[in-house]
Amino acid sequence: MARTTGSSGPRTLAAIHEAGLQLIYTKGYDAMSLRDLAAKVGLQPGSLYNHINTKQELLFDLIHNHMVALMERVDEGLAGIKDPRKRLEAFIAFHLTYHIERKREVFIGSAELRSLEPKNRKRIVNLRRDYENRLADILEAGVAAKKFKTADIRVSTYAILAMLTGICTWYSPKGRIDSDALIAVHTRLVMQGVMP
Amino acid sequence: MARTTGSSGPRTLAAIHEAGLQLIYTKGYDAMSLRDLAAKVGLQPGSLYNHINTKQELLFDLIHNHMVALMERVDEGLAGIKDPRKRLEAFIAFHLTYHIERKREVFIGSAELRSLEPKNRKRIVNLRRDYENRLADILEAGVAAKKFKTADIRVSTYAILAMLTGICTWYSPKGRIDSDALIAVHTRLVMQGVMP
């Protein structure tokens, strides 16, 4: 056999990305073999190389795509909001919504950072720092305006991000609680936490 | 060559555990080969099997030892404290202190859960649930006594644990901030967060 009827490059690549997300999310990057991946897509292992260059590059692309989308959408979500409290609320709602929608990408983006080659890792870490700074800037503005209070903005930033990102490890949309309630609980915890 | 002078079983096993912690913490379980591990300990790969049964069992032992110690010490740390607020403060301080001291074990305990075989994973997940319940119970008692308020105890439990556990991914004792200040910032965030 050779090229199969109906095969199309972009569609196969999308299938590889989707299957890769699923497998890396559940098994981890190292534990996912390209044979696993090919089987899930319905290809022979060698055929993957018509669409990807290396396994490492696939991982990088998955994480990088996610980070770029994250940065774009956080800026959309905060655009036009001035008041620090409103900005913080908007950030919380955005962050949780995004992390519910794309929990596989988010999880991989942190759990598999270590699996990236140094050069690739640096690029992702830089993007992540940019994202962290979105929150840090909000906190700083709020503290300056005496609407928030914290002994250490950097630590608070990490703490809040850790809290909000934690849902990736346990939340399921099918569970007992819906996303609005989830956002409400977290919003209250954070807003009261940084209150003067 | 054969048995080396001065070699002792327990000492070698301890060295294997220490090297294993270090390697799994930095590279991940799958990425650590038993050849890496043996080299770090100063053994031939085959010699590891005088001390461990399988790679999987080594991982399980590392995580299990940690979970057992965690449960023991949290109960020590909470013993005799009655007031929900005091209990919550004690829990926060204990959790952060332990997670600073043993951040490699803690990190492995969550990041490598997926690398455990189902049977082993279940045992660890059960222990983790017990630990989560320590916090959930404190929150519940506080809500019952009208000293805390939250729309959902389970979600708050996860959120607070995620926040407190987050330090494992970034905190270094050599950094700008010392552990007392770290505890102070987190305590304020949480205590205000659950305030009525």
Add this chain to the structure above:
DNA sequence: TATAAAAACGATCATACGTTCATTTAATTG
């Protein structure tokens, strides 16, 4: 001190891995 047990070596096994390649067939293009 004789004997058994423990702890190391070094070679090796079977398997699984990421990747390459010549080849074949389908889809696209001029």
Add this chain to the structure above:
DNA sequence: CAATTAAATGAACGTATGATCGTTTTTATA
């Protein structure tokens, strides 16, 4: 519609991996 490009096959390569085993030497035991 002919020529080119794209997308698949299946076999294979070299390497790395977890684990086993017979052997040897040291330590512990009776």
